[in-house]
Amino acid sequence: MTVRSLAILAVFALVATLAPGAAQAQAEPDARAQAAAHVRQGQAFFEHRDFDRALAEYQTALDLSAEPSLIFNIALCHDRANRPEEALRMFQRYLELAPDGSVAEEARGDVARLTPIVEKIVADREAEQARQREAAAQRTDADQRAEVALRTAAAANRRARIARYLIVGGGMVAAAGGVAYYLANQHLDRVAVDYDPAQYLDDRHGVLVERNVAYGAYAVGGVAIAAGLVLALTARGADDGARLSAAITPGGAALSVAWSR
Amino acid sequence: MRLGLAASITAASALGSACLDIPEFRGSTKVGYSKDMAGAITVATPDVTLHFPGGSGFHLPDQLKLLSVDVMGHASSPCWGASGTGFAVTPMPRVSGDPVDGGVTASDSALEANMTGPAVVQLTATWSTRWSFAAGSTCSTSTRHSSGGSSTFTVFPDGHIVRHDVLTENNPDMEQVMTERCTCADMPSAPDAFILSSYWAFDRQALPTLFGLGDSGPSSPDPLMPGKMYGVTAPYDTVCFDGPDDDYQVASTWVRPPRPDHGPIPNAAAVGFDTVVSHDVQKAATPMLDFPWDVHGALFFERSNCTAALKRAIDYTAPQALMISTASGTMSSLPSALDGIYGGDPGGGGRPGIEVSDGTTTLSGGPSGPFVVWLKFSGSGSVIVPTATRPGAAIGWYVPQRVRDREWLIWVQDALQPGDTITVRPN
Numbered sequence: 001m002t003v004r005s006l007a008i009l010a011v012f013a014l015v016a017t018l019a020p021g022a023a024q025a026q027a028e029p030d031a032r033a034q035a036a037a038h039v040r041q042g043q044a045f046f047e048h049r050d051f052d053r054a055l056a057e058y059q060t061a062l063d064l065s066a067e068p069s070l071i072f073n074i075a076l077c078h079d080r081a082n083r084p085e086e087a088l089r090m091f092q093r094y095l096e097l098a099p100d101g102s103v104a105e106e107a108r109g110d111v112a113r114l115t116p117i118v119e120k121i122v123a124d125r126e127a128e129q130a131r132q133r134e135a136a137a138q139r140t141d142a143d144q145r146a147e148v149a150l151r152t153a154a155a156a157n158r159r160a161r162i163a164r165y166l167i168v169g170g171g172m173v174a175a176a177g178g179v180a181y182y183l184a185n186q187h188l189d190r191v192a193v194d195y196d197p198a199q200y201l202d203d204r205h206g207v208l209v210e211r212n213v214a215y216g217a218y219a220v221g222g223v224a225i226a227a228g229l230v231l232a233l234t235a236r237g238a239d240d241g242a243r244l245s246a247a248i249t250p251g252g253a254a255l256s257v258a259w260s261r
Numbered sequence: 262m263r264l265g266l267a268a269s270i271t272a273a274s275a276l277g278s279a280c281l282d283i284p285e286f287r288g289s290t291k292v293g294y295s296k297d298m299a300g301a302i303t304v305a306t307p308d309v310t311l312h313f314p315g316g317s318g319f320h321l322p323d324q325l326k327l328l329s330v331d332v333m334g335h336a337s338s339p340c341w342g343a344s345g346t347g348f349a350v351t352p353m354p355r356v357s358g359d360p361v362d363g364g365v366t367a368s369d370s371a372l373e374a375n376m377t378g379p380a381v382v383q384l385t386a387t388w389s390t391r392w393s394f395a396a397g398s399t400c401s402t403s404t405r406h407s408s409g410g411s412s413t414f415t416v417f418p419d420g421h422i423v424r425h426d427v428l429t430e431n432n433p434d435m436e437q438v439m440t441e442r443c444t445c446a447d448m449p450s451a452p453d454a455f456i457l458s459s460y461w462a463f464d465r466q467a468l469p470t471l472f473g474l475g476d477s478g479p480s481s482p483d484p485l486m487p488g489k490m491y492g493v494t495a496p497y498d499t500v501c502f503d504g505p506d507d508d509y510q511v512a513s514t515w516v517r518p519p520r521p522d523h524g525p526i527p528n529a530a531a532v533g534f535d536t537v538v539s540h541d542v543q544k545a546a547t548p549m550l551d552f553p554w555d556v557h558g559a560l561f562f563e564r565s566n567c568t569a570a571l572k573r574a575i576d577y578t579a580p581q582a583l584m585i586s587t588a589s590g591t592m593s594s595l596p597s598a599l600d601g602i603y604g605g606d607p608g609g610g611g612r613p614g615i616e617v618s619d620g621t622t623t624l625s626g627g628p629s630g631p632f633v634v635w636l637k638f639s640g641s642g643s644v645i646v647p648t649a650t651r652p653g654a655a656i657g658w659y660v661p662q663r664v665r666d667r668e669w670l671i672w673v674q675d676a677l678q679p680g681d682t683i684t685v686r687p688n
Contacts (some may be wrong), residue, residue, distance in 0.1 A: 023403045185281060185386050192287070195288055195657065197646045199284050200646055201688055214281070
């Protein structure tokens, strides 16, 4: 039996059921007539290989008539439209509704033909889905690692920035202390030759203030530099480098700290 | 490596810098003090320089320069001619820092600086020697018979020098010492007697004219003959030497030790080959020469006349009181005869210094010339430097000198006239 003959068969089945039922109900014949019309239209589309529109006509006819052979036609449309899963499901549906139908044997043959195809499709799909799930999972891990890396890098940058501020600021404070120390040292010469006690007391007080400012600045600056160094050394990445150098200067010792990022 | 040099910092100059020590107040130097490698010390004022020899010998002054002229006398004989500065136990050889000392050697000798200026310098020379010191001397043969002494010289900015001598004897074997056993002959004026003397020997050419204070006072001193011994009692133990052309004058006075057991003995104003100013005690030869000796005196230098020099000597022997007022009351103080400082060495092992509060102290009274007062401020902690105020005074009219933490000397340049006050505050 050909496809075409099967579609016609469905029309005949509908027309055949129309003739004896004309007196049974007024509404039902109209529906079946309409269904037949849709079947013919579907047939026409089918012949022109417009399977989707044919399927729509068959589906409408099926809704109007509940004729199982239309399910067979729908299955054929799916089959011809290369939708084996829908086709298989429709063939099986047809066989459930009309296991002894006129095209039951042919439907079974289609089921037998499509079953391994669909099984393969399902297997392939599941495999693809599994692969996609795994890929998605892998993407999630990478994203998380990337996010962590970004956060870590941001924190390191922040610490490095604070370290720079501490070292630069500490250096400036210490340098200010050096200036105060220099001034105090200069004023010492004056104190040493102050012959007037009152003047000596005044100058001594000035030197004391300058000296204490210097020592305080040294202490604050030194602590800030030390803290900055610790931060800089712990915050730097693999490519970062810190350089520390010291030298004797006329005023004492000079400490130079530099790093790159 | 990405270049992102954040900072290059010159941090410290602090890390290796030495501590910044503030020098203590030193003040304008009025009396200079210097010590050479051999331990010799030179004390200098603008007009007067006193030199103490170093080495292992006696550290008693061997040079006294007045306007760069060494006025000290130097003998060539070890026998009873005084030389330089020192002690004489005539007819035994003398103890002197002068190089020509007759072979006397010191068992121990030290020179200690008690004060090093800027206003007052005080040195103490201590020594000991055996009575058998002089080679060939037979005065004493016991090696355990020894004597020791100390001389403290306090030098002030106006050039006056206060001297305090102490002489002790150690004779555990009770050796008998007789003048006739001595190599040196007895002094003709004192047969069979030892003459103990603390002396300054002056050069006759540098100080050719001599005056005694006399009964008429400093305005009319009595001329004396240099090189001749005068057995004189007060006031003739205060004399004045006049330099050539009245360029400078030296007045000397000794204060008799308050011990009657050896006196009254004439104070020799001038003995021997040179003009000598000494404080002598003559002691007859006895089986045992045990004696106390604790005398003091002062030299004063002038560049006008002997009347002015003698007046200053009188001021030393009869000083005016300094009134010291604090929150707790007013007290009067006389300068110590042992060092010439108000509140100075009280003798007898007492502690010097006038106790005052740590508030304001007011000085008034009648010091008739430059003076020094030793103040001990109550309280705790160090006094950085005391300050003084005197109405109308110019800068430099006083110089504080630290003795120890809360003890300071205050040298004042000018006399305190009646009604004048000086206010002193510790700081």
